Amino acid sequence: MRQPTIYFHILCALLLSIISCKQADKKEDAFKKVKNEVLVLGTIHGGHLTDSVYTTNYLKRLIKNIDPDYILTEIPPNRFKAAYDGFKRDDSISEPRTMRFPEYVDVVFPLSKTIDFEIIPTAGWTKIMADERGNKLRAIRxxxxxxxxxxxxVAANERTDSLYKASGKVNDPYFIHTNTYDSIQDIGLQTYNELFNEELGLGGWENINIAHYWNIEKALEKHRYQGKRILITYGAGHKGWFLRELRKRDDIELLDMHPFLDAIQE
Structure with a gap:
């Protein structure tokens, strides 16, 4: 009668070992699945060189305060190597598309020398697409x-501009990072989208945002549950579109920009 008892104890020990391993695996999985923090920074491109507040120096202080692990940029993947190689070679950017963005030329690339983050190119833009869009818009006009x-x-764009100016907060970084700003931008952009998106093909407003966001999602999936901070930097008009999509994800924590803006006030 002792033999079955021995077998019973062995079986119990095995079961306890299996349960213990499963619990350990669950704890390990829970430890690994730490949501990434994501912020969307709306930029004003050339405006950073002329605005009295939202300057490239302001951006430098803001990004330092955010302290991201990854910066997702409005640079096409096929243009990034040329831009990065040029910067490593002589501390300057000569790649034509990237040169259009002071936020990268004067801020992000220089900061990469002193802050530990990875620059990830995510723009869906291509020159062929942009040329075709320009030609089609001229033909429509x-x-x-x-x-x-x-x-x-034109009327929708003028309505957006008038509301923007009436706010008295033109290029104010606080205002840019509000839902109100996104709603005002949508007046012009949604009309543009409804009238011309299909006709403009890949250069349409919805279509180009889909192309941008496809690359953004690839980066988010690659770094899923790493407990990192990810900063998305695009022209401010894209911000509302991206936020609507990002809010659908349950694997990230979207952070509000305002506390970071508060932290760099002098």
Whole structure:
């Protein structure tokens, strides 16, 4: 009668070992699954060189305060190596597309020498797409049968501009990082999208945002549950579109920009 008892104890020990291993695995999985923190920084491109507040120096202080692990940029992946190689060679950017963005030329690339973060190119832009979009928009503007569409497009842009100026907060980084700002931008952008997105093909507003965000999502998936801080830097008009998509994810924690803006006030 002792033999079954021995077997019973052995079986119990095995079961306890299996349960213990599973619990350990669960604890390890829970430890590994730490959500990344994500912030979306709306930039004003050339405006950073002329604005009295939202300057490149302001951006430097802000990004230092955010202290990201990864910066997702409005640089196309196929242009990034040329930009980065040039910067490593002589501390300057000569790649034509990247040169358009002071936030990268004067801020992000120089900061990469003193702050430990990885620059990830995520723009869906291509020159062919941009040229085709420009040509199609010129054709629409000159087509007398499309006068009503073009008039509606211009009127929506003027409405956005007037509301923006009426706010008295032109290029104010606090205002740019609000839902109100996104709503004002949407007046012009949604009209543009409804009228021309399909016709403009890859250069349409919805379509280019999908292309940008596809690359952003690839980066988010690659670094999922690493407990890192990810900063997305794009022209401010894209911010509302991206935030709507990012809010659908349950694997990240979206951070508000305002506390970081508060922290760098002099």
């Amino acid at each position: 000159q087509d007398i049968s499309r006068t009503a569409d073009w008039t509606a497009y």
